[in-house]
Amino acid sequence: KQEVTQIPAALSVPEGENLVLNCSFTDSAIYNLQWFRQDPGKGLTSLLLIQSSQREQTSGRLNASLDKSSGRSTLYIAASQPGDSATYLCAVGSVNNAGNMLTFGGGTRLMVKP
Amino acid sequence: EAGVAQSPRYKIIEKRQSVAFWCNPISGHATLYWYQQILGQGPKLLIQFQNNGVVDDSQLPKDRFSAERLKGVDSTLKIQPAKLEDSAVYLCASRPAGYTGELFFGEGSRLTVL
Numbered sequence: 277k278q279e280v281t282q283i284p285a286a287l288s289v290p291e292g293e294n295l296v297l298n299c300s301f302t303d304s305a306i307y308n309l310q311w312f313r314q315d316p317g318k319g320l321t322s323l324l325l326i327q328s329s330q331r332e333q334t335s336g337r338l339n340a341s342l343d344k345s346s347g348r349s350t351l352y353i354a355a356s357q358p359g360d361s362a363t364y365l366c367a368v369g370s371v372n373n374a375g376n377m378l379t380f381g382g383g384t385r386l387m388v389k390p
Numbered sequence: 391e392a393g394v395a396q397s398p399r400y401k402i403i404e405k406r407q408s409v410a411f412w413c414n415p416i417s418g419h420a421t422l423y424w425y426q427q428i429l430g431q432g433p434k435l436l437i438q439f440q441n442n443g444v445v446d447d448s449q450l451p452k453d454r455f456s457a458e459r460l461k462g463v464d465s466t467l468k469i470q471p472a473k474l475e476d477s478a479v480y481l482c483a484s485r486p487a488g489y490t491g492e493l494f495f496g497e498g499s500r501l502t503v504l
Contacts, residue, residue, distance in 0.1 A: 280432070282432075285461045287503075303449070307490055308490050310435045310492065312494055312495075318433075318497060318498075319394075319481060319495040319498045320433075320481065320483075320495040320498040321495075321498050322492055322493065322494065322495075325492045327490055342400075365432055367433075367493065371489075375444055377435060377438065378435065378493060379435070380425075380432035380434070381432050382430075382431055383432050
């Protein structure tokens with residue numbers, strides 16, 4: 277059974293800092309990994325999708341890397357801003373007996389202070 | 391392109407009552423998911439549909455939860471009778487057919503059981 281862990285659970289940083297959020301998974305037989313952002317009371321907004329054959333994806337100030345063999349992904353946020361304050365979730369796509377499934381981590385709650 | 395639509399956004403009921411949530415996925419998306427997100431946790435998969443067939447419902451509490459996706463488009467999730475621990479946000483997500491597609495979420499339906 278796939279298990280996904282995100283560390284740290286919460287993070288508070290001053291504006292302008294570069295930061296790294298971590299996601300680890302137990303079963304390396306994945307087909308993709310997706311990072312999401314969730315604002316309070318809102319749904320999930322997709323940030324980056326990394327296919328299993330890729331090592332990283334970039335979008336603006338965000339960079340996500342994937343190391344399948346070690347079961348790890350990181351989300352790097354450059355020059356953080358107060359508007360980046362949200363919960364960040366990673367979801368791992370893997371195959372089970374029933375087909376494909378997406379397993380989420382518990383999320384990292386980020387607060388960027390002005 | 392219209393996103394994933396969900397209703398109602400908020401629902402408050404008393405325990406042992408019933409409730410139903412509706413989801414309209416993005417047009418053409420064959421795969422539809424229902425997730426349960428308890429406050430402070432990552433989403434947990436309840437059921438996955440491929441067109442109008444169930445792919446995975448292993449984590450659906452079938453004694454009280456039911457879901458259907460008639461005609462392979464809209465889906466409804468029903469809880470009857472509700473328990474206090476069912477208080478959560480119910481998220482619907484969809485994506486194109488295939489394992490590697492990006493997942494898109496609706497805004498969610500927040501349920502409070504008193």
